[in-house]
Amino acid sequence: MSWTMWLVPPIITSIFFVLGVITLYWSIFTWATTKAESQSKPVNVQKVQIVVGTICAIISVFALQLLVRDSHLGWTFVNFQLLLLLFVAYFLQLKIPYWLVFVVAIGFMLMNGNVTAPLSWVFTLVFVGFYVVAYQHSIHLWRWPYPRYILVALSFGMVLWLLVKMRFHLPWVTYWIKMADYAFLATLMYGYFKIQDKDRRIKDRLFQSANWVR
Template identity: 55%
Template structure:
């Protein structure tokens, strides 16, 4: 098509079309996830975002291009492009679409082209749906020699589909061979491209993990805390919503290191962080624990007031004080010094807030103070801990 109308080789046209769709997908996907992260929305379900963006780009690209040629004798011209989009969605993005929905889309495609009454078009739709399903399951299944399986499937189903197109439009064998070879070459190039993309994404994920998470305790680190508190402080001031924070550090941590060794200290940090993270789950997914220093931790609690922060602080005190930590046959018991407070008018920036929470941080043998009152530190189980600040 492109060669006869514009003197551009079809292979080059297909490359530009497909690269355009991939670029569109990654641009929209990056834009959506960046916007959600900027608004502190939950982006943990990236698969849902990937599915919506991927299917939208595919539908717009396939049906949009087909509108250009549907009324001409060249309505077959974008067959390779359609097959590559199928592979892109099913194999590389691993988006599951039920077979009936793929078939329904194929029927819509036939209606668009005005060939619902053609038996070969129905055969093409059935093979297309089968190609999608098999490509998807091949992608998600762990098996040896993935490229050979991928390429074999691309040859078999691509060949069947192009043979159907050749019969439907009475194409010459030369045209069939040229188009089918171009399709296979593009399929190989696409496999290499996505393998490079996948490797780069894994590197980015590792860098992101190292930049935002503490390797020892597996909680977020100071860099992540610094970004989050800056955003939440601004958000709190702008929308007049509460923002609370808890700060605690492990008592006599240096003595633990000196007495039992640094591996014992590492064990203490890991166990305390894991126990506190478990306590904080009941306070919502936006409440997060950060390791901000050697033995210092912070908890940011958006949209929660001092009363809730005080309750959480008491739970942390009790949980850590009752936590047995076994190292080299010795059971260690640790305590924490803890402080909690809520943003108030005199906090002009996150550092003011941080310092004030730090000033409230008192050891276990003294009361924990907050902006609106006091929280008793942990006492023996026989003595009642007040429920209110």
């Protein structure tokens, strides 16, 4: 294994990367809230979530893209970008101003040097639309949450990967492999957060029961 030869299957590295970013976010978020509380200052948890989540997502996306922006593999981290969007919009439910998402997307195009490419603008508009729809689905308690979640994730994912396929002239086999990886990772992320949410609910009930006994 080296910089020129990567022997680990992409799906394996993707799993560890996604879980690593999630862990990094929670670590920074916990540190930030604990630091503020130790100084006896009122903590607006929602604002802390927005700031930490936005910074982590932007740094992760831009840092990874810098590695491949001048190569023919500029599409390599598209799945990471889509999963980070789901992480921020659906699971963290961060209400980032839509204009800010659009501005960051334009900055991403400028970094890649493709701001004049029409397909890049279409990709950006669909990407922002993905954020808006994912966020709206996360804050409404509709029935069948997982089918709705995966339907939104795959619908936008297929359109965005189709635009990437057209721009980089990728073969259909690559398109479907990436879509399969994306579907698996999106489902894995959903299951991970469901387990986390269930664990949090159990701890809350135990805490309430302990206080009630007293």
